Amino acid sequence: MKKGRFVGIDLGTTNSAVAVIEPGGGCNLIFNSENERLTPSVVAFRKGEFYIGSPALNVFKLEPQDTIISIKRLMGRSIKDPQVQEMKRRYLYEIVEPSDGTKDSVRVKLGGKEYSPIDISAMILGKLKKDAERVLGAEVTHAVITVPAYFSDKQREATMEAGRRAGLKVMKLLDEPTAAAIAYGIKVGVEESKWVLVYDLGGGTFDVSILVMSAGGSSVVHLEGDMWLGGDDFDQVIIDYVVERVKEEYGIDPTHNHRFMAHLRVEARKAKEILSSQRTAEIIIPAQLRDELGNAIDVEEEINREWFEKKIEPLVERTMRLTRKALDTQGLTPDDIDHVILAGNATIIPKVQEAVEGLFGKEKVKRIVHPKEAVAIGAAIVAGMFEGIECVNCGHINDLEANRCAKCGKDLGPEKEEQMKICPHCGAENKKDAEICKKCGKSLLGVRGIAPFHYGIQTVGDKFNIFIRKGDPYPTPEESRKVQTFRTWYPNQRRIAIPVYGGMNEECASKNDKQGEAFCILPPNLPEDTPVRIKLWLNKDGYFEVEAYLEDGTDLKPWIMRGDKDQLVMEKFMEAEKQIAEKEGMFSPDQKSKLEQLREKVFEKMRKRDFDGALKEVEELKKSSEEPIEIDIEEIAKGLIAFTLFIIDRYGWMIGSYSIKTLQNAVTELEYALNKGDHNLIQTKSNKLKKELDEVLNSNELLIFFVGIMWVINTQVASVSPVEAVNLLEELEDIEIAVKNNQPHAIKMIENFDKKLKEILSKIKIECYKCRYLNYLNVRYCEKCGADLWLPK
């Protein structure tokens, strides 16, 4: 399956940001199409077009009624909420009650049309998604979105819905303070919990949150805040000072000069940032003001840190009062807090840091990540680790591809068709809650039993192929027994496992309960994609029955495991196959064909349901695979010498002259021992050469890489296609030359080669459909990821 990228989104009131974990590690904010890291959470409508982000902000002055800002404050709100009334007073756009009669909701008006807060948020998320895709060059499918800790269930649900509408699968809604804590790398062990205080001094608001973090997650226990205190107030201190100075020095009041004041606001913010690392900051505003003669006035003021810190003391004290209040309300002392996190841009001010450190102690206060980015980065980290979709409704963790919550049925992705109820009399499809068949009019009740959940079989990719739906009657009437066609997914697939599951998760079989398993043996040498028709139904007792046929009607006679002798045979058989697979490549051709014959016998007995007989054959198979492999010590020694000389000859350029010398000496000693015919000496010297060779091979990544590939070609590829093997060996030599000469295209060549090699090997081995690992033909479960390789697709 094509996998998209997972991102973390900080959907803020003023600004939003997207972050992503890079494949090479590390986490970055993604630039939007305006080349900014932060996208203003603003949507404007002008002349039939929507503008989102900075372009929307650019026309805010011109279209204040058609520019939606701070939509987050309206999420999940009802028109009667006092906050909404406050918003109506503050903002120029229209906030109305839905005209379609939806209760407990609000709509905003853009270009005369009503939009829900979810629609607007979805537009913002849509832009973030699109811009991220442009930068990442891949589809963004999943996201973790952050929400304020105080968001109600309704507000959370609205945020989730906005994500869905923007075409995202929302894996999780993460509390903003928790996201910040994660970005700062706060980890908790099992059976441990930590108190974390987040001090968030943003541009216009101040929030203190206290959270408890434990291995199972984290929860916010207390919130304190001031809606009207933030970094802008700190800037204002500087602005007021400069205005006073201008009045004194030039006798003019600059507050009516909008251009000067706008310039001053920018300069004040810069000065604040400079003062966090330097003792003084200069404010220079050239030629924005004029004296009474019309001459340009250049305003130049110097601000020093001592003065600034004294001025902002009351503001800092206000935040500290709220911080102490938050602790008091929870009955906590500063000592109880394990970590303090500074978030928000204004926390770059040293005075603020000192005050917080003064209360909690320096070592507890963390400030590494850029405070503006912390929330998005925390979300991206969670998106990178979290392997599921958390249902906003019931908290159930669903599979990543789920479209509906397996527990409560909540939609997590695009809408799916409604479930149907099949009439047992005529087979017509009825709505799931129908009591009488719409076609034949017969009752849909009163049948012997009703399936308690969906029954289906698991196929490649953990898909759930439903044969019987919840509410279907049983015994399943002959005429409504479903047949579905599956396919073998590799050539000569001899075994098909048919695991039967029951449950309500329509996407993912293993999320349901396993009801049992059936097996069938296929005739040899069928091509890949051979159709297998499987029929599954419920008998009068509500148990499942299975039939399987090839297209030509051959009955595959699947048998259902009843946990008796058949189970034992199967287990022993899988054990033997695994053992054989481990020794693959070490058997002589005679041994190989013997094993093949034994395997056929096992299949034969299984097909005839002779499990006692099959067990005997399986044991025989196991025994044969354990037969020792003959080793001739002199032959090994000769091979070893030849191999060493070959390595020196071909890869001498990578090895270094000292190692070559060591190897040559060891070879000479072994040759001497061989000439003498002294077996003990041969053994010792062989071991010595082996050791030296090992050292050389292991000390050089590239060398072992080439040797490994060569071995694979010579044994595995050569056994199926000698021509292909020769071609590959030639190509390998070209790569070696490219590497030797340090040519930059070598890596490309290696990649291409790897692809080609895998392609060839996939014909003789089975590539796991899940993790792409190449498995030996007969093992049932993928050695790397455990996927069932006997399933049909």
Place this chain on the structure above:
Amino acid sequence: MSINQDVKNPYHQNKILNSSDPFSELKRRVEGLIREKETTKYEFNKFRIESEEETKKFLLELLEVVDAFERLFNIIKERGEKIDQQTKIWIGNFRTIYKLLLRALREFGISQIDTLRGDQVNPHVHSVVELVQKAGQKDGTIVEIIKKGYWWKDKILRPVEVKVVKND
């Protein structure tokens, strides 16, 4: 020497077999090589982004110097009649310095966003900072360019700050 013969020797087979599945080892190597390349790519990319951010900040600061020059020249232009010969020469010298600055910016790929009075506002490049009522003109018509905007190669470095018509 025949390669096939040599590498097929039993010692070698055993050695590689003993290190569990040889192909997984091989795959690991190849993946390692590719990952190494990706990491380098990522680090380079990160470095590129960071240095681009720094450059952007620097260019924006330089543009403020350009703005200051332009504001000054505008004032001089308004009051041209009161300037004596000596001052005119000095102003000419300052203009040369200003041109030097513009040339340096051009070298960095900076170009002005073309905007004319009378154009309709385009939210992607124009930022409306002031409004004015003007009968007979359409809403959104640009009447004054308050601060010039600039491209940096194909991206926006700074939007044009404009004054536009808005009639109630």
